[in-house]
Amino acid sequence: MRILAAEDEDITLKHLLYTLKKEGFEAKGVGNGKDALNEIKASKYDILIADIKMPVMGGLELLESVKKSQPDIDVLIITGFGSIESAVEAMSKGAADYITKPFNLDELILKIRKIEEKKSLEKENTALKISLGIGSDIPFIAKSRAMKRIVGLIQSIHASDCNVMISGESGVGKGLVARLIHSTGIRKGKPFLSLNCAVFTEDMLASELFGHERGAFTGAISQKPGLLEIADKGTVFLDEIAEMPTSLQAKLLKVIEEKEFMRVGGIRTITTDVRFIAATNQNLRTVISSGKFREDLYYRLNVMDIHILPLRERKDDIVPLCRHFLEKHSKKANKRILGFSNDSLEVLMSYSFPGNVRELENMVERAVILEQSHYITTESLPQTLRLFQIETIVPGHIKTIDELSRDYVEKVLDFVGQNKSKAAELLGISRTSLWRILKQ
Amino acid sequence: MAEMIERVIFVTKAGEKFDEGFTYALELASSINAGITVLAVCAKKLAKSYEDMMSAIAFAEEGEDSTARNMVNRIETLCDEEVDVLRIRSAEAGVSMSFEAVENDFDSAISEHLNAMQGVRMVLLSPSIVVKKGLKDLRQIIKKLSIPVVAITKPAKADA
Numbered sequence: 001m002r003i004l005a006a007e008d009e010d011i012t013l014k015h016l017l018y019t020l021k022k023e024g025f026e027a028k029g030v031g032n033g034k035d036a037l038n039e040i041k042a043s044k045y046d047i048l049i050a051d052i053k054m055p056v057m058g059g060l061e062l063l064e065s066v067k068k069s070q071p072d073i074d075v076l077i078i079t080g081f082g083s084i085e086s087a088v089e090a091m092s093k094g095a096a097d098y099i100t101k102p103f104n105l106d107e108l109i110l111k112i113r114k115i116e117e118k119k120s121l122e123k124e125n126t127a128l129k130i131s132l133g134i135g136s137d138i139p140f141i142a143k144s145r146a147m148k149r150i151v152g153l154i155q156s157i158h159a160s161d162c163n164v165m166i167s168g169e170s171g172v173g174k175g176l177v178a179r180l181i182h183s184t185g186i187r188k189g190k191p192f193l194s195l196n197c198a199v200f201t202e203d204m205l206a207s208e209l210f211g212h213e214r215g216a217f218t219g220a221i222s223q224k225p226g227l228l229e230i231a232d233k234g235t236v237f238l239d240e241i242a243e244m245p246t247s248l249q250a251k252l253l254k255v256i257e258e259k260e261f262m263r264v265g266g267i268r269t270i271t272t273d274v275r276f277i278a279a280t281n282q283n284l285r286t287v288i289s290s291g292k293f294r295e296d297l298y299y300r301l302n303v304m305d306i307h308i309l310p311l312r313e314r315k316d317d318i319v320p321l322c323r324h325f326l327e328k329h330s331k332k333a334n335k336r337i338l339g340f341s342n343d344s345l346e347v348l349m350s351y352s353f354p355g356n357v358r359e360l361e362n363m364v365e366r367a368v369i370l371e372q373s374h375y376i377t378t379e380s381l382p383q384t385l386r387l388f389q390i391e392t393i394v395p396g397h398i399k400t401i402d403e404l405s406r407d408y409v410e411k412v413l414d415f416v417g418q419n420k421s422k423a424a425e426l427l428g429i430s431r432t433s434l435w436r437i438l439k440q
Numbered sequence: 441m442a443e444m445i446e447r448v449i450f451v452t453k454a455g456e457k458f459d460e461g462f463t464y465a466l467e468l469a470s471s472i473n474a475g476i477t478v479l480a481v482c483a484k485k486l487a488k489s490y491e492d493m494m495s496a497i498a499f500a501e502e503g504e505d506s507t508a509r510n511m512v513n514r515i516e517t518l519c520d521e522e523v524d525v526l527r528i529r530s531a532e533a534g535v536s537m538s539f540e541a542v543e544n545d546f547d548s549a550i551s552e553h554l555n556a557m558q559g560v561r562m563v564l565l566s567p568s569i570v571v572k573k574g575l576k577d578l579r580q581i582i583k584k585l586s587i588p589v590v591a592i593t594k595p596a597k598a599d600a
Contacts, residue, residue: 169588170446170561171472198446198559242586243558281561282586310588354562354590355472362471384464388567391591393582 033057216265
């Protein structure tokens with residue numbers, strides 16, 4: 001837990017920092033509101049303790065600025081003795097709590113612990129909501145460690161407005177993750193519009209994205225607003241971004257940087273405020289080195305990077321996904337199918353699913369239609385699974401040493417039933433080293 | 441304005457068993473709502489024999505029917521009828537199919553096709569290619585690609 005304390009009285013600040021550090025918090029101090037704001041912009045903090053009266057920028061002004069730029073930071077305001085009005089004002093402006101001067105440090109620590117507990121519950125709650133699909137109509141199956149890590153990532157950026165790049169093979173659920181990021185983020189309730197860059201020609205893509213004026217090209221019989229205009233204040237999901245022509249990449253970069261654009265054939269500048277979530281099934285590094293994708297655009301979009309593993313590398317998700325799709329499609333087909341035979345699950349578990357979750361869903365849907373008994377048997381699965389051996393090779397994907405270490409640690413953890421002490425002992429490392437590897 | 445569709449490419453060796461593995465490729469394309477492009481690669485030696493077609497015609501014109509017939513039989517390994525069967529099967533599965541035959545080595549044929557096409561999701565290699573090249577060689581071939589490659593092989597006792 002990182003705490004920033006903004007207090008203009010040197011002795012109080014020193015005392016405060018000493019106590020916070022003694023209690024195990026990572027704490028830093030500044031002498032006024034302006035410095036506090038700069039510090040918050042430069043580093044990540046969980047809690048801000050701010051004196052209401054400070055030179056340059058006071059606590060209330062600081063509170064307002066922080067709540068605008070970083071709403072997930074909890075602010076604890078220190079008010080003067082008997083100043084109930086300012087305490088009420090601070091709470092109405094979004095402060096998590098307040099404490100009056102002269103304050104008892106034990107009381108302050110208690111209030112911080114309460115905020116800490118509330119934050120941790122909020123995190124768990126968001127993670128649970130994401131994994132259960134609550135708050136959106138999006139079911140998200142996350143049994144494997146890899147998918148649980150993605151749930152954690154989505155949860156960690158729910159208060160942020162950063163652009164996100166999602167990578168992963170076709171059919172892994174990149175669109176689903178994009179929707180979840182939007183529906184659990186600060187733009188929820190605002191438009192979420194998606195565009196597949198691979199299925200349009202350059203002119204069509206430009207028209208879809210930026211819109212066009214009447215007569216801009218043959219067939220443009222009326223004016224049409226583009227996605228960037230319609231999605232104002234919301235999110236634009238650009239699927240298969242690697243396939244976007246380079247000329248449009250330059251225009252998109254300008255939109256991200258300047259938040260304005262012109263319709264095709266237009267002369268008027270239109271401003272827009274959209275968050276971008278992009279996705280690709282290609283190795284963008286390879287695409288960049290071949291000159292087909294702009295590196296500057298990559299960095300603008302890749303503020304947060306989420307990689308979804310292919311289904312064959314997270315087999316723990318196969319059975320829960322099978323059950324989820326079985327329930328969905330047997331309801332749709334009005335059939336009463338109770339589950340899968342062991343043989344059929346064995347076949348599914350040993351298949352490499354080049355088409356990933358989309359392929360699995362299709363297989364289950366087909367099996368539900370074909371199956372005559374109350375359990376899905378191998379007979380209703382595609383016969384080609386028995387006739388051919390399938391190996392999926394991902395070109396250019398060379399794992400880093402860190403990725404390899406994490407994969408290996410996860411395997412050992414699975415082997416010892418997630419017992420971290422046992423895993424650390426088997427690996428010959430300390431529990432903290434194991435924790436560090438998993439955190440990477 | 442019509443949209444294009446995403447595709448998978450089924451790369452196969454032009455020859456007798458060029459459709460081996462197509463059933464799987466078709467099922468996969470159908471399950472991920474993609475179209476399929478069959479890319480039949482004629483090894484240069486085989487393609488060269490197309491030039492022999494002209495010679496066969498010349499022999500036939502000269503009345504040397506048996507020589508001409510022998511030459512034609514050798515090169516007619518990929519006839520329109522077989523491709524039509526694939527088209528019918530694709531249409532029945534609701535999958536849009538296109539066919540392309542190229543004279544090239546496998547890796548150049550694949551990379552040239554990928555450079556020219558948009559929206560290709562994955563490359564599927566037929567058993568005829570996997571067996572001919574071996575997985576180790578294939579890894580070398582696909583090193584430069586940026587999309588997944590699916591190698592289809594047949595277990596020793598399977599019939600398809």
